[in-house]
Amino acid sequence: MSQPLTQLLASAAFALAAAALAYRQRLHLSRALLLASLRAAVQLAVVGALIALVFRVPALAIAFVAVMVATASLTAGSRIRALPGARRIAVAAIALPAIAAVGVLLAVGAFAATPRATIPTAGILIGGAMLSTTLTGRRLVEGLAEGIDEIEARLALGDRARDALAPLCRRAITAALVPLIDQTRSAGLVTLPGTFVGLVLGGASPATAARVQLTVLLTLLLVQLLSALLTAELVTRAATLPGERVLTL
Amino acid sequence: MPHDDARADRIDGIAVRGVRLARGERVVLRDVSFDAPKGAVTALVGPSGAGKSTLLRCLNRLLVPEAGSVALDGEEIGALDPCALRRRAGLVGQTPTMLPGSVRENLAYGLDPAAAAEQPRLTRALADAGLDAAFLDRPAGELSGGERARVALARALTREPELLLLDEPTAALDAAVARHVGATLAALARAGLGIVIATHDLPFAAEIADQVVALRDGAATIGSPAELLA
Numbered sequence: 001m002s003q004p005l006t007q008l009l010a011s012a013a014f015a016l017a018a019a020a021l022a023y024r025q026r027l028h029l030s031r032a033l034l035l036a037s038l039r040a041a042v043q044l045a046v047v048g049a050l051i052a053l054v055f056r057v058p059a060l061a062i063a064f065v066a067v068m069v070a071t072a073s074l075t076a077g078s079r080i081r082a083l084p085g086a087r088r089i090a091v092a093a094i095a096l097p098a099i100a101a102v103g104v105l106l107a108v109g110a111f112a113a114t115p116r117a118t119i120p121t122a123g124i125l126i127g128g129a130m131l132s133t134t135l136t137g138r139r140l141v142e143g144l145a146e147g148i149d150e151i152e153a154r155l156a157l158g159d160r161a162r163d164a165l166a167p168l169c170r171r172a173i174t175a176a177l178v179p180l181i182d183q184t185r186s187a188g189l190v191t192l193p194g195t196f197v198g199l200v201l202g203g204a205s206p207a208t209a210a211r212v213q214l215t216v217l218l219t220l221l222l223v224q225l226l227s228a229l230l231t232a233e234l235v236t237r238a239a240t241l242p243g244e245r246v247l248t249l
Numbered sequence: 250m251p252h253d254d255a256r257a258d259r260i261d262g263i264a265v266r267g268v269r270l271a272r273g274e275r276v277v278l279r280d281v282s283f284d285a286p287k288g289a290v291t292a293l294v295g296p297s298g299a300g301k302s303t304l305l306r307c308l309n310r311l312l313v314p315e316a317g318s319v320a321l322d323g324e325e326i327g328a329l330d331p332c333a334l335r336r337r338a339g340l341v342g343q344t345p346t347m348l349p350g351s352v353r354e355n356l357a358y359g360l361d362p363a364a365a366a367e368q369p370r371l372t373r374a375l376a377d378a379g380l381d382a383a384f385l386d387r388p389a390g391e392l393s394g395g396e397r398a399r400v401a402l403a404r405a406l407t408r409e410p411e412l413l414l415l416d417e418p419t420a421a422l423d424a425a426v427a428r429h430v431g432a433t434l435a436a437l438a439r440a441g442l443g444i445v446i447a448t449h450d451l452p453f454a455a456e457i458a459d460q461v462v463a464l465r466d467g468a469a470t471i472g473s474p475a476e477l478l479a
Binding site (some may be wrong): 156 | 310311312313327331332333335336339340341342344346348349354358359401404405406
């Protein structure tokens, strides 16, 4: 049996085994597990086909990255939709740091300016920016809803709205960055990061895989910090009302 | 207290004229007018949801009415810098929120360094609120509800405001402390401070208020404690 077919059959068997086990344990998860597996199969097949097309027509890479940014922005925007202009905030906080970092990496020659290098790199950085935007944004929205007493206390003591919101912003940014810092600190010890695994499976030497993984991880640190800072800044602007007042959610 | 619009700009204190504010479909305040002069205690009373807290927040621009005007010493508060206004008209919210750090840091929050270093300013404010100087170095996060309420009051007093806006100041206090705070507020009013208190504690209002603004269904009735709280 060919290796590709074996891979497909093995993965289908694992998914079915998971569904069967869930069914036996009466967890009511069988349907969700099968649907998620099916969805992943369809999505990956479509993405595989699309990326193959992009490799043949490099100009399509721009459209592909744009779709990634749009999808990430819709996802992150929906998490902070209580705020006016949530989607615009998400687009800016995700696209600006991620695209700028991809541009720098390509400009200095860290990666070849080919779709094969650009699309996965952009994907990881956009995904990281999305995570950071979502985590920061959700914390801020929660803070505006539940922490309004503290914000009002600061306003009542004569703070500008921006100053009254600053402690909440700092807490949200810190909380958003903790998972990434943990991930970076434990890279290679607790789990083998995806880029590393992918490159090694694809035939690259472990040294090359480690170098590329490090580049991606350390770039992510700045991208996610910038995303969190941008989210905090844009949410601060969206939540500041005329007369040094703060939007209550 | 009777008033007429022509005199509004001469009030030494707060002059509220025709204030209207709605929250969604619900009209919280409709055509509310009263004066809250300096040197007097004005009590805003009424059932829960009558708009007492809302009205209090209209006096320091945490809320902006849809119609009507609020003036401080004859000047439209809309024309004042909001932060400067809020230092002049100190608001203590219903939930006394402590900022991170010690009581001293809370009292000194936002003060200029010279004022923050004035120990007597801080201890006097604490004493007025019924707490002794030993509280200065206590972590604010460890205080009881009643202590927090008093530190929040002291924090407003350290700013030496011209007006004090208090939202349910006795809610977290036992009767003895409430009496002490009430006596302090009455003394501060006699010394020239303007005090506006939103409260559902009618005996407390009757004891210290010089005038009462009774809110019901968004409308205000103004009178003396004897007229409205009897």
